[in-house]
């Protein structure tokens with residue numbers, strides 16, 4: 059490999075070095091007076107020195123800030139496109155997405171859907187984009203971090219005079235007294251600078267740790283991205299949903315058939331019931347809708363302890379009981395059961411009686427109850443009557459063309475077609491019964507079925523979650539925050555003092571916040587005969 | 603309780619007036635040519651009026667908190683006023699570091715406009731639905747507001763920089779863009795003026811229209827320049843829509859929102875036009891001589907510093923606390939809701955800003971433009987996303 063030999067000290071620097079790693083002499087032309095580029099203290103950076111093999115090319119591609127910024131910009135634009143129309147989880151679940159986007163948003167919606175933008179954030183190309191950003195962060199951190207670390211670790215307090223002359227803040231004084239020198243040093247210490255000395259030359263430094271900020275925050279980002287990838291590893295992440303009716307016990311999906319939940323009671327409160335809600339009355343009136351205040355499911359969690367073969371009766375043992383409230387899940391064995399949705403007053407059962415059609419007293423001949431969880435098909439009675447459920451519509455609607463059908467499988471608006479067989483008869487009488495409906499299609503029924511009672515209960519929608527990736531994500535976010543704070547709220551400040559032939563040269567550098575650096579140098583110069591250092595950048599622009 | 607709520611509104615009003623006075627005082631410090639670079643009594647007066655204004659607004663916040671029983675950051679009015687309060691705080695902090703009066707002269711009027719904008723939303727206290735009942739909500743919302751406010755100061759510094767540095771000799775693309783920015787501020791004022799005007803006049807016109815095969819009514823509180831698509835006016839003696847909304851404009855009350863937008867832009871145009879007539883030159887050109895004393899390098903530094911300080915605060919509030927809260931409330935830390943996505947976009951954008959600052963040639967004017975775009979993104983998230991791209995967060 060090529061080396062650049064420093065003319066001043068003879069040190070052999072690897073090619074690409076801009077400032078001698080040993081004595082600090084700028085390695086460009088001696089008569090150059092431009093301010094030094096102090097990034098990475100002039101160290102050679104891999105991506106700036108090698109560009110032959112394919113590995114080098116890939117490396118250089120990803121370690122370019124231009125490329126990194128472009129990748130982030132593309133991700134930004136893509137993310138914005140994803141908000142033009144709602145993403146698929148936010149559209150009503152009852153319609154086909156293809157139809158919904160076309161009907162709601164016209165031709166643009168259709169194009170949007172066909173390009174797959176309705177699921178943009180889980181598309182392969184979006185994920186690849188984020189992955190590329192991750193790779194770029196990783197490579198750039200190695201590319202710049204290592205040389206920077208080496209440069210700052212081995213700083214020579216004694217720097218070449220040209221190094222000082224080409225710093226932004228610079229000054230020199232010929233007639234200084236030893237007392238001034240000592241006051242200066244004491245002032246530096248007072249401002250909590252660390253002092254490194256060599257032959258009367260001084261390097262005063264503080265806040266070096268802030269230079270690691272970007273590398274710490276990039277590490278945090280990478281940990282975070284790895285965390286999001288773990289999402290796809292089995293057993294790291296479970297997300298299931300179940301409806302459980304009051305009083306019922308259900309297997310919890312996603313737990314390998316091991317856990318069961320019993321819904322003991324669902325509690326629902328709205329605003330406006332309490333006296334203390336009076337202050338909200340104006341808003342509630344304006345909106346005119348019920349606003350939920352609190353809801354919770356009282357539940358018991360069981361574990362199946364039977365060792366038996368699949369399909370054998372489970373043996374349930376209570377694990378825990380408690381309330382699932384919004385924001386407060388029931389926790390058990392690494393899982394969390396969240397209160398998610400609810401359905402109030404779902405029908406549980408309906409009770410009926412049979413009487414003669416022309417009996418004004420409607421005296422009951424028989425009574426029966428249909429349980430919606432487990433409706434029986436045929437009901438037989440001691441007095442010879444037989445009643446058959448011919449049709450059952452849990453969620454009854456009339457179609458546009460007049461045919462009855464069920465919208466869902468949940469008993470939200472139940473309706474029946476009953477066949478009533480009087481004693482000894484082969485031909486049934488037909489009745490249609492629903493909520494507030496009682497039809498006799500033949501108009502000649504001798505017997506009439508009447509609704510005597512309805513039992514309702516609430517249904518809780520519970521969400522089972524297990525997310526072992528959370529600690530990784532949390533760690534990544536935490537490290538990221540440490541990194542940005544350390545890099546943004548502190549600065550790396552250095553002051554070099556260089557005595558030569560009775561003249562004292564002083565220069566200083568900071569990686570950011572020159573305003574603060576100026577103020578600090580002013581304070582350090584107090585009580586000495588030195589004047590404030592000159593800002594050479596201003597001088598250059600003024601000279602022009 | 604009623605009393606407390608009343609006093610709380612009075613305090614907000616008082617803060618508004620105090621900010622107005624401090625704006626005038628800061629303007630006076632800049633006119634004052636006798637004392638270069640000195641902290642005079644006038645400076646002290648301007649600064650203390652601002653701080654008293656801030657404390658007054660803080661008292662509004664506390665009294666309202668006591669009255670409603672929860673931190674008043676749960677609807678649009680409350681959030682936007684809180685944001686304005688954080689903007690003043692951010693300005694005061696940066697003033698203490700940099701002592702730039704010019705910053706106050708621009709930041710305080712922006713605050714006034716934002717309070718005006720907030721006051722248009724329903725101001726009654728609203729109850730919290732269960733998913734909002736979490737301490738993380740307050741922590742999240744307040745930190746986001748603070749972060750965005752600090753980032754907004756970078757916009758203020760950026761715009762001063764641009765007005766000062768861009769040549770106003772001829773009309774060029776760049777100073778035209780500057781006028782567009784100034785015009786959008788006028789439109790925000792226009793929005794507040796027009797909304798207040800017609801609210802005070804109790805304007806209401808009801809339209810009947812068909813949505814999903816159902817007849818629904820829609821109430822307009824501004825005269826309908828843009829009427830609903832296929833709507834019929836049913837209130838008598840009120841203005842019928844001049845132009846119907848285009849058919850493809852879907853969504854709840856979309857035509858009403860478009861109407862409000864058109865009104866704001868028109869009133870903004872009138873206000874801007876009047877200003878032009880009075881000044882007899884471009885607004886930026888008229889402001890430029892006032893900025894003689896401003897030091898462009900220092901402005902550039904503030905523009906960058908504000909991002910450097912605001913970025914970590916925003917990340918913490920807008921992404922990390924937001925994720926913790928979302929995990930608690932909806933048991934998913936991230937759901938690609940439009941509001942969340944726009945927070946991510948804001949974050950991406952300022953990450954780009956910081957990285958570009960590392961490369962040469964992106965200091966000065968370019969980064970001032972970036973600061974303007976960043977603020978536009980924040981405002982987009984606050985206004986358009988809340989009101990147009992509905993999501994879980996969209997306040998009433």
Ligand code: HEM
Pocket residue numbers: 120121122123124125126127129130191192194195198202206269271272273275276279542545546950953956957959960
């Ligand atoms: C969204 C993703 C990213 C975030 C949030 C981020 C954040 C940051 C922050 C806050 C800094 C410190 C800036 C300063 O001190 O002014 C920084 C520095 C840096 N970032 Fe990133 N970064 C991201 C992605 C990238 C990518 C993709 C690259 C690839 C080129 C990259 C390259 C760098 C470099 C070279 C530095 C300067 C390091 C130094 O000064 O020692 N970053 N980053």
